[in-house]
Amino acid sequence: GNSVTQMEGPVTLSEEAFLTINCTYTATGYPSLFWYVQYPGEGLQLLLKATKADDKGSNKGFEATYRKETTSFHLEKGSVQVSDSAVYFCALSVTKSGGSNYKLTFGKGTLLTVNP
Amino acid sequence: NAGVTQTPKFQVLKTGQSMTLQCAQDMNHNSMYWYRQDPGMGLRLIYYSASEGTTDKGEVPNGYNVSRLNKREFSLRLESAAPSQTSVYFCASRGLAYNEQFFGPGTRLTVL
Numbered sequence: 001g002n003s004v005t006q007m008e009g010p011v012t013l014s015e016e017a018f019l020t021i022n023c024t025y026t027a028t029g030y031p032s033l034f035w036y037v038q039y040p041g042e043g044l045q046l047l048l049k050a051t052k053a054d055d056k057g058s059n060k061g062f063e064a065t066y067r068k069e070t071t072s073f074h075l076e077k078g079s080v081q082v083s084d085s086a087v088y089f090c091a092l093s094v095t096k097s098g099g100s101n102y103k104l105t106f107g108k109g110t111l112l113t114v115n116p
Numbered sequence: 117n118a119g120v121t122q123t124p125k126f127q128v129l130k131t132g133q134s135m136t137l138q139c140a141q142d143m144n145h146n147s148m149y150w151y152r153q154d155p156g157m158g159l160r161l162i163y164y165s166a167s168e169g170t171t172d173k174g175e176v177p178n179g180y181n182v183s184r185l186n187k188r189e190f191s192l193r194l195e196s197a198a199p200s201q202t203s204v205y206f207c208a209s210r211g212l213a214y215n216e217q218f219f220g221p222g223t224r225l226t227v228l
């Protein structure tokens with residue numbers, strides 16, 4: 001089956017520090033990979049995505065590269081801000097044969113706190 | 117453009133009571149989903165609807181029913197609420213490209 005494993009938190013950083021949140025996956029077929037962010041009291045928002053090997057997704061200074069050889073999709077940001085404090089979820093989806101029923105499989109989430 | 121909307125935002129129930137969580141999307145998406153989020157568990161899929169007129173069970177369907185009322189609306193019903201159903205419930209719809217999903221703001225449900 002499909003699964004996503006991401007580093008357990010919480011992660012606490014100082015402002016302007018470098019961020020890495022590790023994510024690895026197992027999947028049947030060729031998945032699309034996503035990072036979602038959840039700010040306190042809100043729903044999940046798509047942060048970035050990559051749909052094939054070696055693609056790099058980027059948004060708001062965050063980046064992640066789809067590495068098929070290591071089955072990884074690590075999230076990075078060069079300089080975090082207090083406003084980046086949130087829970088980050090790695091997720092994948094795989095198209096079933098016949099092209100229907102696209103379901104997301106999520107990791108358990110990583111809480112990031114950035115201190116001024 | 118409201119995206120995905122959910123009502124209510126908060127609800128407190130007593131054990132055995134019933135209620136329906138409402139979800140609507142205005143993006144003309146075919147597929148819609150209901151998840152629950154619990155601490156340390158991430159998001160777990162309860163039910164989904166690949167298209168209007170179809171529904172399927174996800175990982176944790178027990179104690180829930182769903183109705184895909186039309187293309188826009190997908191409701192989740194708890195027939196007899198239990199404390200184990202205390203959770204945050206999210207509705208989502210799937211975009212037309214790359215399988216990305218768009219989430220509503222959530223319903224925070226407490227069952228006493």
